[in-house]
Structure formats: structure tokens, C-alpha cells
Amino acid sequence: MIDNTVAFIGAGNMAQCIIGGMIQQGYPAENIIAANRNTEKLQALKNQYNIATTTDNIEAVTKADVIVLAVKPQMMAEVCQQIIEQAPESKEKLFISVAAGISVERFEQLLGQVRIIRAMPNTPALVGLGVTGLFPSRCSVYEQSFTEKLFSGTGKTLWLEKEQDINAIIAVTGSAPAYFFYFMQAIQQVAQELGFDEAQAKAMVAQTALGAATMASQSDLSFEALRAQVTSKGGTTHQAIETFRQHNLESMVKDAMYAAIRRAEEMANTL
Ligand SMILES: NC(=O)C1=CN([C@@H]2O[C@H](COP(=O)(O)OP(=O)(O)OC[C@H]3O[C@@H](n4cnc5c(N)ncnc54)[C@H](OP(=O)(O)O)[C@@H]3O)[C@@H](O)[C@H]2O)C=CC1
Numbered sequence: 001m002i003d004n005t006v007a008f009i010g011a012g013n014m015a016q017c018i019i020g021g022m023i024q025q026g027y028p029a030e031n032i033i034a035a036n037r038n039t040e041k042l043q044a045l046k047n048q049y050n051i052a053t054t055t056d057n058i059e060a061v062t063k064a065d066v067i068v069l070a071v072k073p074q075m076m077a078e079v080c081q082q083i084i085e086q087a088p089e090s091k092e093k094l095f096i097s098v099a100a101g102i103s104v105e106r107f108e109q110l111l112g113q114v115r116i117i118r119a120m121p122n123t124p125a126l127v128g129l130g131v132t133g134l135f136p137s138r139c140s141v142y143e144q145s146f147t148e149k150l151f152s153g154t155g156k157t158l159w160l161e162k163e164q165d166i167n168a169i170i171a172v173t174g175s176a177p178a179y180f181f182y183f184m185q186a187i188q189q190v191a192q193e194l195g196f197d198e199a200q201a202k203a204m205v206a207q208t209a210l211g212a213a214t215m216a217s218q219s220d221l222s223f224e225a226l227r228a229q230v231t232s233k234g235g236t237t238h239q240a241i242e243t244f245r246q247h248n249l250e251s252m253v254k255d256a257m258y259a260a261i262r263r264a265e266e267m268a269n270t271l
């Protein structure tokens with residue numbers, strides 16, 4: 001399976017995280033090629049991982065067995081049109097799209113009836129702790145198992161029953177690292193206000209988040225029970241949690257997640 005050459009079209013944040021995860025798990029660098037219009041990002045990838053790079057998308061798709069579409073959703077139509085016009089034989093290859101809001105139906109309008117897997121990874125793929133939702137269309141068992149293997153090198157994978165579930169997983173895992181970073185940023189700001197310097201504050205917040213996430217993933221206890229272990233009756237944590245409750249944290253989280261889903265649906269209707 002690792003004999004397949006995988007081309008990334010778009011070498012931005014998400015592609016870099018997936019490539020980093022693949023290399024960390026032993027995918028051969030010589031079987032990965034990244035294409036981008038920005039040479040700076042390609043140079044950084046080449047220096048770090050020694051993969052092949054090019055500013056020519058067509059060179060990348062021509063060399064590839066598997067084409068990972070990793071440009072922003074707004075660029076997807078242009079990129080697909082370029083591929084289908086300049087390398088029509090690519091239609092026979094396996095496509096993997098990581099884009100939010102571009103449906104299989106839209107890909108079929110752009111590329112024809114290709115074999116495609118929609119993947120929804122997240123950036124912790126870079127450190128092997130990602131979550132990727134996968135939805136296949138017209139793919140063989142081999143292609144599905146290759147894709148699962150590719151992403152399982154970057155963390156956990158999950159096959160989705162319906163395409164709509166891609167939007168749900170965007171809200172739950174795709175966008176979610178940003179929610180945690182935002183929360184960590186807010187704690188860091190207060191830590192600095194309280195007199196810790198920026199580096200100390202960042203290190204303390206990251207270590208606490210890592211500790212909490214590690215406990216949560218290793219324990220059979222619910223998140224609620226783990227929270228209760230920290231919350232002494234009449235103590236400090238109780239006051240902090242009550243303050244979150246008064247500010248309706250849970251309904252804020254719910255609104256934010258549904259807003260992400262609505263945006264994915266909106267993109268699917270317009271791009
Ligand atoms: N970031 C995330 O956490 C996640 C992102 N995704 C999906 O991944 C995709 C990429 O997102 P992300 O990595 O964040 O975005 P980035 O902007 O970081 O990466 C996109 C890259 O594509 C390049 N690009 C743009 N147009 C072309 C083109 N015509 N040919 C070749 N390369 C091109 C851009 O180059 P340049 O630098 O010159 O603009 C950029 O490097 C999106 O579709 C998004 O929905 C999915 C899950 C999570």
C-alpha cells in the first residue's frame with residue numbers, strides 16, 4: 001500500500017499536518033508529492049520531510065496514484081477544472097477531498113463520476129492524534145482500506161454512514177481544535193494578567209490541557225465525573241464552574257457548533 005504515490009494539491013495547514021502524520025508513521029517520503037502555488041510552503045515541506053514538491057498541479061497529479069485535494073473550498077472548482085482539462089486521465093485515479101462544504105455531487109459535476117473519498121481530518125493529525133471522518137463514493141474495498149490506513153497514521157478514523165455526517169464531524173472534531181485553542185488562549189491571557197510571563201503561562205495551560213485530555217481519554221469515567229473530581233464542595237472550582245453556567249457556556253458551545261454546520265451547508269449550496 002505504501003507503494004502508492006500520494007499527491008497533495010494545496011500544501012497549506014491541513015496538508016502539512018497530514019503529511020507530517022504520514023511521515024511520522026513511516027510512509028515513504030519519496031511516495032509523497034505536494035503541489036502549491038506558494039513556493040515558500042513547498043520549500044519548508046521539502047526541508048522538513050524531504051518529500052517531492054512542485055508548483056505545477058498537473059505534474060503532481062500525473063505522478064500520483066492518489067490525489068488529495070487540500071485547497072480551500074473556494075478554490076476547489078478552479079483546481080478540479082484544471083485537472084480535468086489538462087490531465088483528463090486522472091479521472092481513473094482515487095481522489096480524496098479534505099474540503100468542508102464540497103459535496104460528492106459537486107465533485108461529480110466538476111470531475112465526472114470519479115472514485116472519491118471525502119475526508120474530514122483535524123490539525124492534531126500532525127502529532128498522530130487527529131480524528132478523521134471518512135465518506136466514500138464509488139470506491140473499491142482496497143481504496144477504502146488504503147485511505148483508512150493513510151489517515152490512521154495520523155490518528156483515529158471513523159467511517160460515516162451518510163455524507164451529511166461530514167458536516168456533523170466538522171463541528172465535533174474538524175473545527176474543534178480551534179475551540180480548545182481559543183479556550184486555552186483565554187486562560188493564558190488571564191494567567192498573564194495574574195503575573196505569569198507569556199512562556200510560563202503558555203506552558204502551564206498546555207500542560208493542564210494535555211493532562212486533562214490524557215485523563216479523559218484513558219479513563220472510563222464520564223467528562224462530568226472527571227470534572228466532579230476537581231470540584232470540591234464549596235471550593236474554588238465550584239465558583240468558577242458556576243460562573244461559566246451563569247454565562248450559559250453550554251448553550252454558547254451548542255450555538256457555535258450549529259453555526260459551523262450551517263456554514264458547511266451554506267458552502268455546499270454556493271461553491
Ligand atoms: N485547517 C483545518 O483545520 C482543516 C481544513 N480542512 C480543509 O482543508 C482544506 C485546506 O485548508 P487549509 O489547509 O486550512 O488551508 P490553507 O490555505 O492553509 O491551504 C490551502 C493551500 O492551497 C494552496 N492553493 C490555493 N490555490 C491553489 C491552486 N490553484 N493550486 C495549488 N495550490 C493552491 C494555497 O496556497 P497559498 O498559500 O498561495 O494561498 C494554500 O497553501 C480546506 O478545504 C478545508 O476545508 C479540513 C479539516 C480541517
Ligand SMILES: O=C(O)[C@@H]1CCC=N1
Nearest residue numbers: 099100170174175176
Ligand atoms: O474552518 C474550516 O472551514 C475548516 C474545516 C474544518 C476546520 N477548518
